[in-house]
Amino acid sequence: MPATIRDVARLAGVSPSTVSRALSMPAVVNAVTRARVQAAAEQLGYAPNRAARGLITGRTGTIGLVVPDLANPFFPSVVKGVQARARASDVAVFLADTDEDATAEVGLVRALAKQVDGLILCSPRAGQDELVSVAQETTVVLVNRLVEGVPAVTFDNEGGMRQAIAHLVALGHRRIAWVGGPQTSWSSAHRSLGLNAAAAEHGVELVEVGHFAPTYDGGMAAADQAVATGATAVVTYNDLVAIGLLARLHARGIAVPEALSVVGIDDIAMSRMSRPALTTVRLPKQKAGEMAVELLLALLDDPDSDSRTQGQLLLGELIVRDSTGVAQDPARP
Amino acid sequence: MPATIRDVARLAGVSPSTVSRALSMPAVVNAVTRARVQAAAEQLGYAPNRAARGLITGRTGTIGLVVPDLANPFFPSVVKGVQARARASDVAVFLADTDEDATAEVGLVRALAKQVDGLILCSPRAGQDELVSVAQETTVVLVNRLVEGVPAVTFDNEGGMRQAIAHLVALGHRRIAWVGGPQTSWSSAHRSLGLNAAAAEHGVELVEVGHFAPTYDGGMAAADQAVATGATAVVTYNDLVAIGLLARLHARGIAVPEALSVVGIDDIAMSRMSRPALTTVRLPKQKAGEMAVELLLALLDDPDSDSRTQGQLLLGELIVRDSTGVAQDPARP
DNA sequence: TTGAAAGCGCTAACAG
């Protein structure tokens, strides 16, 4: 039986409204009354009932976070960031995992929307139109996805790919393969763009070897095609794919980095632990989660804030490990 | 401006209470009225306001889930299970990550407790007394931790260890090392117990090499001591430790499984991907999450249910991969 | 600066 505001009021010898004010607009009540109220609240271990407050303010103090698959190590990092930042502002987080099901995602989002002040959708699989329509009904912040008119926190895919190419070119690679992610993936498309642009700038060849699942098995599947391109280096859609690719190369006896260099993207914890350790473009995943909350809270406080159109762009950082090395000189085979 | 129960009532030409009943106790209202109400609700896209409902029923339709560290691949699996099962019963999940901070954990749990119907604490780091005290204030289900009088879903550590030992003994190992987890870890203690019992039964030696962080780095740190025991096989606190240990063994040029066999516990996704692939005891992590929700909901419906005392014990399953092999015959060195 | 009163949206008695 938790204490109510009336219990506090009675104990402090004031009215409930004064208690309410003393606690949420302290500036507006007399210092000594305020002290008395605070003491009473303390003594009773009073905490306002959020449901009751929400009923009247229309705010729940809760945000929703939707991710495609927690088993993908990319997402727990983002979730941690969201959590941490949300807690700092005393907002609770509803978490939902869609299991990579774009259809279920939309339903889930709509259901969640009614219970929260705002939503963070991380790498949503839904179509653009659906996202726009959801964004019209609720305050939404996207992470790792850009949709016209919807606020978002994204990674600088182009810049990251530019760094990867610069690194490989510096090592002497002249023919580089790209193992793309899912056909519909927003980030895969942008990574490809950045790669092509950077390759063109450096005057090196970029060979795309199609689309694969963003998983270990996807990487296993992609390996042989990557090898067949004759490239001396491969960049993959993400680290999981790179690690799968590494496994298949090992099975085939193809040495990394001696015969083929491999670069991943994300810098998940596993990348450090792979053999050889994986060169990758680190994305500030946790930071992205934090910024998404920040943006969402700002939007909630001031819906007309121009962050609505702007969003945030987070830079990636090239992490060089053992999976990239010097290309053989093609003149001396 | 979402539709309220009065909007629906007006459109259906009935009173708000009838709408309420038609929607939450359909059996008790006339079929044709019910149909009319349902149609009206549908048409207006009506969804009951949970806060308002909670205010009166005292139920929020929300449970809290607390984990020590989402970055540890064990936990996302549990979370997925919790999610899935909770969604099936239309309850939302508040997720909190304590960052392995036992002190913060208690505060977080207490704060969360006021906003939810019940709590699931996964591998809590808090002390036994604190857990008991929390359990007195709220409905709590523990996962992967046993505390007298608090309902729990746990894994059969003893049984799992028995399987691991049986496997190693069958391969000819006679001296087996155990790399323990954190000193205060409930599961580490029980795994040690099971290992010792099984070793005794089989008449083989078990050597404990102390306590290490339950991480990749912990495994790196443990490797040399494990080797120094002269054991031909090592069982580690968890897969992450095993994989770190594998890395250090590789660096030292110690072949696995030829020179040393390694067994992990958990079967995280990474275990399949390690080189060599890791033999491990698979724990039904997702299942544990599902069962925890199930138990919690049962307790919520019937607080006197005797599941309170019982809890659930989930069995582990030995998964044999390449990291275990036949021991050398000590007679023929 | 404080109190009284009204009401957020819903459900639970209690009549009818």
Added chain:
DNA sequence: CTGTTAGCGCTTTCAA
């Protein structure tokens, strides 16, 4: 089976 009434705990006018 259905409507009326009251009230969950809180915030917010409106007066004092």
